[in-house]
Amino acid sequence: MKILPVGRLALLIALFSLSLATSPASLAQALTPDQLTKRVEETSRALKDIQTDMKRLNTQMDNRAMLDLLQRVDELADEISQLRGDLELQASDLEGIKKRQRELYLDIDRRMRDLEDRSTGQSSTLAPVVVPGAGSSSTTSAGAATGGSTSTSTGSTPTVPTAAASATVAEEKAAYQLAFNSLKEGRYKKAKQQFSKFLKDYPGSIYAGNAQYWLGEANYVTRNFTQAVKEFNQVLKLYPASSKIPDAMLKLGYTHYELKQYSQAKAVLQELRKLHPNSTAARLAGKRLDRMRKEGA
Numbered sequence: 502m503k504i505l506p507v508g509r510l511a512l513l514i515a516l517f518s519l520s521l522a523t524s525p526a527s528l529a530q531a532l533t534p535d536q537l538t539k540r541v542e543e544t545s546r547a548l549k550d551i552q553t554d555m556k557r558l559n560t561q562m563d564n565r566a567m568l569d570l571l572q573r574v575d576e577l578a579d580e581i582s583q584l585r586g587d588l589e590l591q592a593s594d595l596e597g598i599k600k601r602q603r604e605l606y607l608d609i610d611r612r613m614r615d616l617e618d619r620s621t622g623q624s625s626t627l628a629p630v631v632v633p634g635a636g637s638s639s640t641t642s643a644g645a646a647t648g649g650s651t652s653t654s655t656g657s658t659p660t661v662p663t664a665a666a667s668a669t670v671a672e673e674k675a676a677y678q679l680a681f682n683s684l685k686e687g688r689y690k691k692a693k694q695q696f697s698k699f700l701k702d703y704p705g706s707i708y709a710g711n712a713q714y715w716l717g718e719a720n721y722v723t724r725n726f727t728q729a730v731k732e733f734n735q736v737l738k739l740y741p742a743s744s745k746i747p748d749a750m751l752k753l754g755y756t757h758y759e760l761k762q763y764s765q766a767k768a769v770l771q772e773l774r775k776l777h778p779n780s781t782a783a784r785l786a787g788k789r790l791d792r793m794r795k796e797g798a
Contacts, residue, residue, distance in 0.1 A: 670707075672703075676695070680692055680696045680698075692719045709739075711745055713732060713735050713736045714745040714749050721733075721756055726759050726760050730760070733752055733753040737749055747777040747781075750773040750776075750777075751770070751782040754770035754786060766798075767793065770787075770789055774786050
């Protein structure tokens with residue numbers, strides 16, 4: 502019958518203990534010198550076997566513990582790899598959301614500018630400029646005094662297109678579009694410089710309000726929050742009739758939030774909801790206020 506290592510070890514220990522339990526005096530009386538020597542040798546071999554088995558058992562236990570540890574390390578490495586993959590995926594999704602949000606802002610602005618361009622074009626067509634000294638002033642016919650129809654005399658002053666004004670509008674549009682393209686392409690430093698120059702060169706432009714807003718947006722995106730606060734405040738101060746007012750108030754509230762100026766953020770966002778309750782910006786302001794309440798800010 503094959504004895505397992507642990508059982509064999511236990512048997513050897515029992516035999517060795519039994520041999521130790523026998524007193525030397527009784528051994529001397531019961532055994533001859535040869536038998537005593539043989540008994541000592543057997544006991545020594547048993548002790549060596551016990552020591553060998555103990556070493557083997559310790560090695561097996563160490564190996565098992567090492568294998569368990571290595572297996573756990575491999576499992577942890579797999580978990581870490583999975584977590585890194587999830588983190589990279591979330592980072593990619595977040596970047597995609599930011600990109601889509603930026604594109605949405607830019608698309609909305611482009612649509613607003615198209616509407617402004619059409620409005621400006623119609624205004625310039627309906628309002629020709631009279632050139633002084635080009636001819637005699639318009640006169641009414643005699644029938645006007647008696648309630649009849651009026652007519653313009655053949656010597657009326659001619660009208661000419663506003664060439665200089667058209668050139669200025671075209672230059673303004675080109676300069677604005679140049680800065681806007683830089684912003685759209687993510688060249689924020691260049692966009693800041695171009696929008697600042699645009700506002701300096703064309704302070705009364707129909708695009709000035711939008712340019713001021715996008716200057717604040719460029720600073721916000723690059724996390725230059727202190728400057729962003731100044732730029733968004735300029736929109737509110739200088740262009741109160743601009744269509745960008747709700748968005749400027751929203752981003753001003755966001756910027757105060759990033760600066761941990763929570764009381765200012767709350768005040769601006771609450772004012773936005775009060776003044777422009779039906780705007781998208783007001784809805785977003787409500788979400789940020791809810792978030793701040795949950796955060797205890």
